[in-house]
Amino acid sequence: MSNSNNHKLLIKTDRSSYPQPDESGKLQVDLDSGKYVKVWHGPNHPGVTGNMSLELTLCGDEVVEAKTHVGYLHRGFEKIFERRTWMQCFPTVVRMCVPEPDSNEYNLAASMEELSNVEVPEYAQWMRTLVLEMARISNLLRLLPAHGGTMGLGLGVQWGVYLRDLILDRFEELTGARIYHMYIIPGGVRGKMPDGFKKRLISNLDDIDDFLIRLKRLVIDNAVFKKRSIGTGYINPSWVDKYGIVGPNARAAGYKRDVRKDNPYLIYDQLDFEPYVDNEAASDIFSRTWVRFMDLKYGVEMIRQILDKMPNDGEILGKIPNALNWKIPTGQTYVRSESSRGEYGFFAVADGSEYPRRINLRGPSYTHAIALLEKLLVNANISDVSAIMVSLATCPPEIER
Amino acid sequence: MEDKKTFIDPDLTKRTVIGPNGEDITVDPIQDYFCDALPKKHEPKRAKIFENFFNWARAESIWVLGFGTGCGSIELYPLLTPRFDAYRFGVQMRPTPRQANLMIISGYLSVKTLKRAIRSYEQMQNPKFVMALGSCTINGGMYFDSYNTINRLDKYMPVDVYVAGCMPRPEAILAGFEALKKRIKAGKAEGANLYAENFETYKANQKKIIRDWNMPDYNW
Amino acid sequence: MEKIIQHLQGAFDVKAVKKQRNDLYFVTVGKDQAIPAVTYLRDAEGFSHLVMITVADWMEKGVFELNYIVHNYQLHADISICTNIDREEATMHSAHHLWEQAWTYQRELKEMYGIEFPGSPRVDESFNLEGWDNIPPMRREFDTLKYANETFFPRPGRVSHDPATYMKQKLYPNE
Numbered sequence: 001m002s003n004s005n006n007h008k009l010l011i012k013t014d015r016s017s018y019p020q021p022d023e024s025g026k027l028q029v030d031l032d033s034g035k036y037v038k039v040w041h042g043p044n045h046p047g048v049t050g051n052m053s054l055e056l057t058l059c060g061d062e063v064v065e066a067k068t069h070v071g072y073l074h075r076g077f078e079k080i081f082e083r084r085t086w087m088q089c090f091p092t093v094v095r096m097c098v099p100e101p102d103s104n105e106y107n108l109a110a111s112m113e114e115l116s117n118v119e120v121p122e123y124a125q126w127m128r129t130l131v132l133e134m135a136r137i138s139n140l141l142r143l144l145p146a147h148g149g150t151m152g153l154g155l156g157v158q159w160g161v162y163l164r165d166l167i168l169d170r171f172e173e174l175t176g177a178r179i180y181h182m183y184i185i186p187g188g189v190r191g192k193m194p195d196g197f198k199k200r201l202i203s204n205l206d207d208i209d210d211f212l213i214r215l216k217r218l219v220i221d222n223a224v225f226k227k228r229s230i231g232t233g234y235i236n237p238s239w240v241d242k243y244g245i246v247g248p249n250a251r252a253a254g255y256k257r258d259v260r261k262d263n264p265y266l267i268y269d270q271l272d273f274e275p276y277v278d279n280e281a282a283s284d285i286f287s288r289t290w291v292r293f294m295d296l297k298y299g300v301e302m303i304r305q306i307l308d309k310m311p312n313d314g315e316i317l318g319k320i321p322n323a324l325n326w327k328i329p330t331g332q333t334y335v336r337s338e339s340s341r342g343e344y345g346f347f348a349v350a351d352g353s354e355y356p357r358r359i360n361l362r363g364p365s366y367t368h369a370i371a372l373l374e375k376l377l378v379n380a381n382i383s384d385v386s387a388i389m390v391s392l393a394t395c396p397p398e399i400e401r
Numbered sequence: 402m403e404d405k406k407t408f409i410d411p412d413l414t415k416r417t418v419i420g421p422n423g424e425d426i427t428v429d430p431i432q433d434y435f436c437d438a439l440p441k442k443h444e445p446k447r448a449k450i451f452e453n454f455f456n457w458a459r460a461e462s463i464w465v466l467g468f469g470t471g472c473g474s475i476e477l478y479p480l481l482t483p484r485f486d487a488y489r490f491g492v493q494m495r496p497t498p499r500q501a502n503l504m505i506i507s508g509y510l511s512v513k514t515l516k517r518a519i520r521s522y523e524q525m526q527n528p529k530f531v532m533a534l535g536s537c538t539i540n541g542g543m544y545f546d547s548y549n550t551i552n553r554l555d556k557y558m559p560v561d562v563y564v565a566g567c568m569p570r571p572e573a574i575l576a577g578f579e580a581l582k583k584r585i586k587a588g589k590a591e592g593a594n595l596y597a598e599n600f601e602t603y604k605a606n607q608k609k610i611i612r613d614w615n616m617p618d619y620n621w
Numbered sequence: 622m623e624k625i626i627q628h629l630q631g632a633f634d635v636k637a638v639k640k641q642r643n644d645l646y647f648v649t650v651g652k653d654q655a656i657p658a659v660t661y662l663r664d665a666e667g668f669s670h671l672v673m674i675t676v677a678d679w680m681e682k683g684v685f686e687l688n689y690i691v692h693n694y695q696l697h698a699d700i701s702i703c704t705n706i707d708r709e710e711a712t713m714h715s716a717h718h719l720w721e722q723a724w725t726y727q728r729e730l731k732e733m734y735g736i737e738f739p740g741s742p743r744v745d746e747s748f749n750l751e752g753w754d755n756i757p758p759m760r761r762e763f764d765t766l767k768y769a770n771e772t773f774f775p776r777p778g779r780v781s782h783d784p785a786t787y788m789k790q791k792l793y794p795n796e
Contacts, residue, residue, distance in 0.1 A: 071749035367722040540776035612752030
């Protein structure tokens with residue numbers, strides 16, 4: 001699909017007339033000289049994912065320095081958990097990541113189960129997997145067309161959000177809520193599949209298959225999109241470990257990083273799947289778009305596989321202590337799962353009381369949107385800033401909690 | 402050869418220009434200029450029929466500032482796409498506060514965002530309205546004890562319509578638009594005037610929590 | 622994994638080892654040995670991925686417990702290097718030279734807990750908060766409800782109950 005030498009196609013701008021860095025390699029930015037202009041990209045900006053801002057220093061239309069500013073969505077979750085019991089944390093924790101809240105539910109439930117040795121019934125594990133995969137495709141349906149949206153191809157976004165809404169309808173049928181499902185509760189899940197749910201979900205999956213074909217024609221094969229995305233936002237594969245890059249962004253750089261395959265949780269070891277890896281490590285915006293495209297395609301196939309293999313009926317809730325007075329013995333753990341953006345983990349510490357001592361979230365955007373984005377934006381054109389940002393799948397709420 | 406670091410563009414140096422009344426004005430292109438006049442109350446037209454006509458026109462062209470301040474903004478995606486299609490009610494998103502007349506506060510506001518939200522709100526042209534989504538803007542919702550989110554939005558800016566829920570569904574937001582239209586047509590959506598009248602109170606409340614107030618008091 | 626833990630015990634003064642899962646160990650070392658231990662794991666044992674740097678506040682013991690969680694992609698296993706630092710004079714050696722994202726974590730910990738990381742870039746810039754002039758909010762002595770009630774305007778009439786006692790009163794008053 002992509003060419004390994006893509007990044008070499010990037011036309012180097014002639015910067016000889018621009019201010020040059022000094023001997024130490026640092027560019028002295030003197031705003032009073034009139035050569036530079038400072039632009040705030042966000043928080044009130046249509047090209048920004050969520051509510052965060054980038055402080056760009058421009059020379060002409062090239063970025064010479066970028067700083068990420070977060071904290072616009074900071075709610076102090078980790079502090080208010082100290083005042084909630086473990087069960088009360090549970091409706092709070094889903095609000096940590098708005099587009100894909102189910103990973104939060106699963107991680108909290110899994111860490112509570114691990115710390116207090118609760119067994120989860122098999123049927124509940126299959127239902128959890130189904131919900132996590134549905135959440136993955138619902139987020140990707142919003143995210144994938146947005147790659148084209150940042151370059152002016154707005155129609156794909158309209159289609160994608162409509163199809164995401166159909167998946168949200170299935171969520172509503174299963175869990176009663178569109179966005180914050182709170183379906184995966186500690187010990188199991190909250191309900192069984194309604195009658196006819198399977199049939200309706202499969203018909204939605206067929207719609208998504210159709211959408212993928214149209215999206216490929218509309219966005220990915222589009223000449224403007226190709227011209228602007230190939231070679232832009234190139235992540236050197238040697239940065240992957242240095243910057244802690246995970247998930248689709250690492251897979252676009254040729255590394256097979258998928259928690260579902262590396263550390264299988266739930267029933268992922270019983271499923272037959274292989275995450276898509278860009279073996280040529282093109283690692284530009286186009287390559288990341290293509291990895292997300294294949295993720296969505298495989299995600300749809302995976303849901304079909306789950307519906308095929310899962311048992312028809314079973315226990316939904318394991319044996320749990322009194323939920324209102326659930327004391328968790330002293331201990332600490334780190335639990336991870338694969339969200340649509342990469343490794344998503346919870347570090348949980350219990351001190352033997354009803355209240356958690358510490359729950360800390362490790363989101364993939366924490367590294368992607370700060371250290372990596374600031375590096376990628378240097379020397380980028382200002383019109384590519386939001387394209388690079390969206391292609392990293394930045395999600396501000398999980399950075400600042 | 403000229404040293405590049407100390408090079409100053411001649412267009413950016415201070416210069417004196419002659420104003421419309423013949424007075425000399427010194428212009429410094431690098432300095433920020435802003436108007437520091439305080440907001441004024443908008444008086445309705447004398448004849449009721451004109452005011453009604455203006456209110457009808459305002460109600461039918463609600464232009465929303467595209468500023469997602471909280472989780473509620475995720476439901477604005479379906480609202481503006483074919484499924485719920487708010488465009489058919491004359492609602493559309495605008496990228497800049499200068500073109501918008503409705504600000505949607507979509508959920509909780511952290512102190513850092515409140516500063517930007519106030520700034521955006523003050524930059525909007527009159528008449529302007531505020532719609533607040535979610536229980537967090539009403540009484541703090543589930544973040545009532547958080548140290549970084551405000552509890553009641555109406556202490557910091559005048560709210561015309563609240564839409565309850567966590568988070569409100571797109572249908573609920575559409576109903577909120579209908580309620581706002583009714584209020585505007587009845588001439589009751591007087592948020593901007595309320596803000597101008599009680600400017601001192603609102604500003605005192607805002608300054609109480611925004612510790613580093615490094616902007617002019619009213620920046621439009 | 623057992624072998625790596627033995628190597629760690631041989632090279633460093635390991636105070637405690639706790640096996641949480643087959644692929645997750647918590648290894649406690651002294652304050653000055655934490656960064657060398659993390660460096661050793663990264664360079665010699667292939668733990669190339671820094672998962673997170675995090676802190677648990679043990680106020681009653683008077684310490685912050687710092688955790689450096691590192692991940693090995695060949696073994697698919699994690700080791701967390703834990704170290705206790707004094708709460709009152711919280712200072713820790715910086716790890717920004719090991720991973721590029723480490724300074725972000727340190728910047729957050731500086732703001733949220735007041736832990737000093739000398740030498741870490743941009744550590745004094747504000748991360749989440751703006752113009753914060755109180756004690757660092759994630760320290761346990763900071764009372765968030767009191768602060769919120771004093772600063773923001775709580776709507777009168779809001780009551781919160783302890784769920785266990787309140788539901789017992791409502792549902793089983795006779796027990």
